[in-house]
Amino acid sequence: MTTDWDAHWWLAEVANDPTYEEEVLPLLIDLLEPRPEHRYLDIGCGEGQGMRAVGESGATVFGCDLDAVLLGHATGPVARARLPELAWLIDGAFDGAYLVLVLEHLSNHRRLFAEAHRVVRPGGVLVLVANHPAFTAPGAGPLIDPGDGEVSWRWGRYLEPGTSVEPAGSFNLTMHHRPLGELLVAAATEGWALADLVERGPGPAARQRDPLLAAQANIPRLLGVRFHKAP
């Protein structure tokens, strides 16, 4: 299997970004509400930040990812696999599954929702944490009024599903954009019922560090969704 991910760039420049601890992982834990007696699948676990955070609850966490270098940093059981396929896992093996900043890297999100639905038991949970599609839409970005510094948001091509290519270390990553409605309908089509949806702008610590972010408090950057599988 070949990887399409620059693990060294991720470990050196992104994995320690404070917004992970401050915003991404707390959103995951808020939505997943992990229980010590439960088994979870971390889909696209990378170097295991989500596994460590969920594992602190006492839950059992199994991770999978394509990148062998990142997997080498994870603690706990992991498997190397190319998503969206999860055919190597039996039906109903987990009480819950989650993805953190992974779905936007996959060209076939419907297949991922279907496979996650198969490997989670009836009554189980799926949590999606992603960059908000309004934030990552091709051509989206802040617009700053040079007169008074007011920040507004350019939507870019939000309503059109599509891709953009972003530099990431020594690789160019293809990011898959889907409007929010497309994501929710795809999940529902594969059997997931919406239980909660959270949109968050930059958190207080990030706004304090960066004046441009301070002016974007009401512009969504992170999306978190909790889905349930029917009992």
Ligand SMILES: C[S@@+](CC[C@H](N)C(=O)[O-])C[C@H]1O[C@@H](n2cnc3c(N)ncnc32)[C@H](O)[C@@H]1O
């Ligand atoms: C932005 S990182 C997030 C990693 C981890 N979830 C975290 O929050 O730290 C995206 C991850 O998706 C993995 N990935 C991307 N495409 C993949 C694919 N087709 N199959 C398996 N993993 C993939 C990458 O290797 C990388 O670890």
